[in-house]
Amino acid sequence: MRRNTTLALCLAPVLALAACGTPQERCISRNTSEFRTVSSLLADVEGNLSRGYAWEERQVVRTRFAQCETVTRDREGRAVVSTYGCWRDYVDSERYRVPIDPVAEARKRDGLIARRDALSRSAQAAVTACRAAYPETG
Known part of the structure; x- marks a missing residue:
């Protein structure tokens, strides 16, 4: 069932x-x-x-500064979340002219x-x- x-x-x-x-x-x-x-x-x-002219799109990989997290355990086994700055890639679409x-x-x-x-x-x-x-x- x-x-x-x-x-x-x-x-x-x-x-x-x-x-x-x-x-x-x-x-x-x-x-x-x-x-x-x-x-x-x-x-x-x-x-x-x-x-x-015509418009076309292409995918572009860009990098930006972001907040990243890491999870660790303390001595008692509890999760501890730490944040730090890091660079992350993201995909963006950009339009461009085509003759x-x-x-x-x-x-x-x-x-x-x-x-x-x-x-x-x-x-x-x-x-x-x-x-x-x-x-x-x-």
């Missing part, structure tokens, strides 16, 4: 996350994901064209617009079908 209880407790957060949104919202999200991805990519490309080829970027934009237009018809049909299959009451 204990094993089933433990399994249920472990699966509860997973099931709760899977149950996010109404059935209609999950259906729409599942069937329009490619359309949303292409739209997001198109927005990035249009932003690059308007700025004249673009405007002609290639415009070609990419045109391809994404064509793909988005083709996907919009199927996405709209999917939204209509999801609304019919899972009507929301309220």
